[in-house]
Amino acid sequence: MEHNVKNASKKSAFSILLFISAIIVAILGVVLLVVNIYLYKTSVNQAVAQGYAVATVRKAYVPSQLIPGIFQPIALYGGIALLLVAVGKTSNKVSNCLAVLNKKEICDDVTHEYCEDQTDQDVASVENIETTSPEEISDETQKNID
Numbered sequence: 001m002e003h004n005v006k007n008a009s010k011k012s013a014f015s016i017l018l019f020i021s022a023i024i025v026a027i028l029g030v031v032l033l034v035v036n037i038y039l040y041k042t043s044v045n046q047a048v049a050q051g052y053a054v055a056t057v058r059k060a061y062v063p064s065q066l067i068p069g070i071f072q073p074i075a076l077y078g079g080i081a082l083l084l085v086a087v088g089k090t091s092n093k094v095s096n097c098l099a100v101l102n103k104k105e106i107c108d109d110v111t112h113e114y115c116e117d118q119t120d121q122d123v124a125s126v127e128n129i130e131t132t133s134p135e136e137i138s139d140e141t142q143k144n145i146d
Contacts, residue, residue: 011092011095012091012092012095014088014091014095015088015089015091015092015095016088018084018085018087018088018091019084019085019088021084022080022081022082022084022085022088023081025077025080025081025084026077026078026081028077029073029074029076029077029078029081030073030077032072032073032077033069033070033073033074036065036066036069036070036072036073037066037069037070039065039069040061040065040066040069043061043065044057044058044061047061
């Protein structure tokens, strides 16, 4: 039973590669998000140090730096990561289906070959019976009885 569980949960190498790529892209997105927030904070601090009012600086920098700096990594890197995960799951399901089909085809081929061999033998037996004349059959039957 454990052997079947291992085979059922086995993932293809391509699916694993896609999942690892998705994790890497997601990490890069989080890093870019942190960097953009840090850049916004640094820009606000520099403007305030130059003598501008905090409210004025935030009013100017929030729509120009902070919002794009937050949404860009989430949308771009998050979207790519989700796309990679979706393709990885699809690839895994397709490879599992192909593995099942290959096993079924192998079984069908073995069964089909066996059926062809068996059919050939049955046909040969029928041909032998049909080509034998009735007198030969009765002579052979008499010899077997004696």
